[in-house]
Amino acid sequence: MAATSATTFSVRSTMPLGSKVSPISQPKAFGVRFNSKNCVKNFSGLKAATSGSCESDSSFLGKESSAALRDSCTPKAQKQYQRSWKNPQPQASYKVAVLGAAGGIGQPLAxxxxxxxxxxxxxxxxxxxxxxxxxxxxxxNTPSQVLDFTGASELANCLKGVNVVVIPAGVPRKPGMTRDDLFNINANIVKTLVEAVADNCPDAFIHIISNPVNSTVPIAAEVLKQKGVYDPKKLFGVTTLDVVRANTFVAQKKNLKLIDVDVPVVGGHAGITILPLLSKTKPSVSFTDDEIHELTVRIQNAGTEVVEAKAGAGSATLSMAYAAARFVESSLRALDGDSDVYECCFIESDLTELPFFASRVKLGKKGVEAVISSDFQGLTEYEQKALEALKPELKSSIEKGIGFAQKQTVAA
Incomplete structure (x- = not known):
C-alpha cells in the first residue's frame, strides 16, 4: 500500500467555460504567486505560522507596495481565507485523511x-x-495537527469525523505494466479502504487516486451502495493530473503564460479514454491538425513518459501529488462555502450513456452541484470522433470494476 501517492504549491481550480458566474476563466490556486491579472490566494497557513516569513516574501517590493499588491490581488471571494498579517488567526477547520500516506504519492501529497x-x-x-x-x-509550523495510524486495527480511528478522504494507496505502475495489470491488487485495496470509510465517515468527500481509476471508482461506488451510504455527489476519481499536464503542454507548445491556460479534459483516466478538449482552451488559441494530434497523444501517454524516464524506479508520483493536492484544496474551499469552485473529475454522470465519466463540475458544500455540459457544445470533428472512440474502452473498465465488487459480495 505504501508504494503510491503525490501533490504541489499553486493548486488551481478553474471556472467553467461559458459560465455565467464570471466573465473570466482564471484558475485559482493555493500557492504563493504574484500576478496582477490573477493573484493566487495568500498561502496564509504557511506564512502566518512562520516567524518573519511574511516580510521576507515581498521585502524586495517595499512594505507599502507589497501590502498594496496583496490587497489588490486578493479577490473578494478569497478574503474569508486571508489572515491579518499583524494578528494571525488560523482559519483551519477541516479534517483530512490520506490512506497510503507512506508511499511515493502519499508523502508529498501529505x-x-x-x-x-x-x-x-x-x-x-x-x-x-x-x-x-x-x-x-x-x-x-503550519496550523494542522498531524496524527499517524498504522495497520488495519487503527484504520477506523483514523477515519472517524473526517471531512475529506484521499486514497492514493496501492502498487505503482512499472515499465511494461498496463493500468489493467494494476487491477487485481489495487481493486482489493480500494474495496477494503472504502468499506472502512463507509463505516466510519460516510458523509466525507472521497477522492480516489488508486489506479486504474476507471475501475476503482466504480468499485468504490458499489461498496458504498452495499453499505447503504452511497452519495454520488461525494465520490470523485481524481483526474486533475490530466488537466495539469494538458495546461502545461499547451502553454509550452504555444508559448503562453501557464497561469492563463485552462484545458478541460474529459472521458476517463487512462490512455485513449483521456480526451483533452483543445478547442475549448482558454485563452482561445488555434492549433494545426498536427499539433492537435501531437498534444492529444502526449497528454494521453504522459504517464508512460514518466515511467520510462524513471527507468523502473517508479511512476508519476510528484505530479500526481501536486494534482491531488489541487483537488483536495478545491474540495476544502467548496466545503468552506466558496461558490466559485470548478474542477474536472471522474464521477457518476449522465452526460453520456456511460454510468461514469470525467468532465468539469461545480463543487459545493454537498459535493457536485452541477456538471458543466457546455464544454461539449461545438466539439471539433477530431474531438467528436475521439469521444466516440474512447467509449468502448471506458465502458469495459467501468464494467470490470462493477463486476469485481459484485463478485466479491457474492463470494462473501
Whole structure:
C-alpha cells in the first residue's frame, strides 16, 4: 500500500467555460504567486505560522507596495481565507485523511495538504512506515495537527469525523505494466479502504487516486451502495493530473503564460479514454491538425513518459501529488462555502450513456452541484470522433470494476 501517492504549491481550480458566474476563466490556486491579472490566494497557513516569513516574501517590493499588491490581488471571494498579517488567526477547520500516506504519492501529497490553511487535522494511514512520515511533517509550523495510524486495527480511528478522504494507496505502475495489470491488487485495496470509510465517515468527500481509476471508482461506488451510504455527489476519481499536464503542454507548445491556460479534459483516466478538449482552451488559441494530434497523444501517454524516464524506479508520483493536492484544496474551499469552485473529475454522470465519466463540475458544500455540459457544445470533428472512440474502452473498465465488487459480495 505504501508504494503510491503525490501533490504541489499553486493548486488551481478553474471556472467553467461559458459560465455565467464570471466573465473570466482564471484558475485559482493555493500557492504563493504574484500576478496582477490573477493573484493566487495568500498561502496564509504557511506564512502566518512562520516567524518573519511574511516580510521576507515581498521585502524586495517595499512594505507599502507589497501590502498594496496583496490587497489588490486578493479577490473578494478569497478574503474569508486571508489572515491579518499583524494578528494571525488560523482559519483551519477541516479534517483530512490520506490512506497510503507512506508511499511515493502519499508523502508529498501529505506535505502539500499540511500547507493548506483550511486543514486543522491531518491523519496519515498506511500499513507500515507512517510514523516517521507523521513525525517529519509534524515539525512543519503550519496550523494542522498531524496524527499517524498504522495497520488495519487503527484504520477506523483514523477515519472517524473526517471531512475529506484521499486514497492514493496501492502498487505503482512499472515499465511494461498496463493500468489493467494494476487491477487485481489495487481493486482489493480500494474495496477494503472504502468499506472502512463507509463505516466510519460516510458523509466525507472521497477522492480516489488508486489506479486504474476507471475501475476503482466504480468499485468504490458499489461498496458504498452495499453499505447503504452511497452519495454520488461525494465520490470523485481524481483526474486533475490530466488537466495539469494538458495546461502545461499547451502553454509550452504555444508559448503562453501557464497561469492563463485552462484545458478541460474529459472521458476517463487512462490512455485513449483521456480526451483533452483543445478547442475549448482558454485563452482561445488555434492549433494545426498536427499539433492537435501531437498534444492529444502526449497528454494521453504522459504517464508512460514518466515511467520510462524513471527507468523502473517508479511512476508519476510528484505530479500526481501536486494534482491531488489541487483537488483536495478545491474540495476544502467548496466545503468552506466558496461558490466559485470548478474542477474536472471522474464521477457518476449522465452526460453520456456511460454510468461514469470525467468532465468539469461545480463543487459545493454537498459535493457536485452541477456538471458543466457546455464544454461539449461545438466539439471539433477530431474531438467528436475521439469521444466516440474512447467509449468502448471506458465502458469495459467501468464494467470490470462493477463486476469485481459484485463478485466479491457474492463470494462473501
Amino acid at each position: 506535505l502539500l495538504i499540511k500547507m493548506s490553511p483550511l486543514v486543522s487535522n491531518l491523519r496519515l494511514y498506511d500499513i507500515a512506515n507512517v510514523k516517521g512520515v507523521a513525525a517529519d511533517l509534524s515539525h512543519c
